Amino acid sequence: MQLHMPSRGGAIRQGQIKLDDRDLKILSILQREGRIPKATLAERVNLTPTPCWERLKRLEDAGIIESYGARISLRAFGPLTVVFVQIELESHQAEDFARFEAKIGKIDRIVECWAVGGGIDYMLKVITRDLEAYQMLIEDLLAAKIGVRRYYSYVVTSPVKDTPWPVTAITEAG
Template sequence: MPPGRIKLDDRDIKILTILQSEGRIPKATLAERVNLSPTPCWERLNRLEEAGIIEGYGAMIAESTYGPLTVLFVMMEIESHRTEDFAAFEAAIRDVPEIVECFSVSGGFDYLCKFVTRDLASYQAIIDKLLSNGAGVKRYFSYPVMTSIKKAPIPIQMIADTAR
């Protein structure tokens, strides 16, 4: 097992599964659902948080409640592939709230980013700024989302299989 990782048992997995879908569940109810008394359940939660398995708690916001939004996936290639160029790009996009996710990828491009903006004009303004502010973007391809088909948390069983 890699350093810093903890071994998960069936109760830990059940706790994680419940929290992913019911993040606001009262701790006493969670303890009851995993067949533990509150104190041991609380200790497990603390252990999972301290190990970094639980990064935080949040709400899934229905994007449609904000009116029409434009979601785009954007493949980006940077000019040069030196360590400092990757660092400059990553620093530049951290300050762009409309980039809600960004992944370093292999293949023909360097990054896959998810943008959420009011409209295409807002998106283009962000791209123009990235192209002119030294972020090092060489080229990019935009893929507007027409319909969201699936949005799901990570499969807990996958964690369970690798953490045992």
């Protein structure tokens, strides 16, 4: 999704849809409180329910709202281990990236994967029961022969911040 950044307080065009401050407020509220009743959402953005619902539907139809979901507390499932992993591939041909990404896409314990630049090829976020389970996952990746040259593991010792991206920031200058 490509958004064009206007000056502060202006509207944003995404494709053919124009987003104003009220749309951005709707998106921001929904990111934090996805199950908010529509009447409450309308009240919080200073609209009556019908126009609020129409805006919501327009945002969904435009693909700006992709889905709704719940943020699940990992702590509720007991101790879990979160590991960030930097991966460098042996080769940088298109088929090498495709093979790696296809394998990663099938592993549910790898909850996030980004292709990145700057010396490594991928950054992964892995959630497992413990370090032993993490090590087994890494051994399976290496045994799969998907072109991993090297990897670096960073075990999360304490979560500090985990919030949705601030939608309203796209209207701020700089």
